[in-house]
Amino acid sequence: MEPRLSFVTLGVSDLQRATRFYEEVLGLPRIPTPPEVTFFELGKTWLALYPRELLAADAGVPAAGSGFPGFTLAHNVRSAAEVDALLKEVASKGGRIAKPGTRADWGGYTGYFADPDGFLWEVAWNPQFPHT
Structure with missing residues (x-):
């Protein structure tokens, strides 16, 4: 593959x-x-x-199910301030903040929001991740 x-x-x-x-x-x-x-x-x-x-x-599977689906989606940004700004913007337009921005044990800064169906998006600044 x-x-x-x-x-x-x-x-x-x-x-x-x-x-x-x-x-x-x-x-x-x-x-x-x-x-x-x-x-x-x-x-x-x-x-x-x-x-x-x-x-x-x-x-070919049942549609019923709830709770944590076992995955998250992620969006990396260029700074910790951008994490907070994006979370604030999403919350002001109807997104639900699942976890406010916080320092991460791996050296970055991260927070989570949920879309209208509850899918979780991580918004993160990682100083070691070049793909932003």
């Missing part, structure tokens, strides 16, 4: 609400798509939003 991640697809409960959050709150660049799915281009990886029940059916 080639070392590449092509899509991250989130099964959402309300496609229009989720699309508005990712497009208007996070400012992600939306790609023209059919009405039943929304795509955002994030460099070489795309983020897809798809109704949860349809995504579960596509994978």
Whole structure:
């Protein structure tokens, strides 16, 4: 397998609400798509939003489930101040802060927000991570 991640697809409960959050709150660049799915281009990886029940059916698994899904998404920024600024902006536009920005034991600064469906995003400044 080639070392590449092509899509991250989130099964959402309300496609229009989720699309508005990712497009208007996070400012992600939306790609023209059919009405039943929304795509955002994030460099070489795309983020897809798809109704949860349809995504579960596509994978052949039940749609029911709650709690921590066992993964988070991450967005690295260039400074600790940017972590706080982004968390503040997301909170002012309807995102839920799961963990305010704090110093991390690995030497950086990190906080978490949840999108309208509860998917967790880490916002982090890592002085050792060059990909910002």
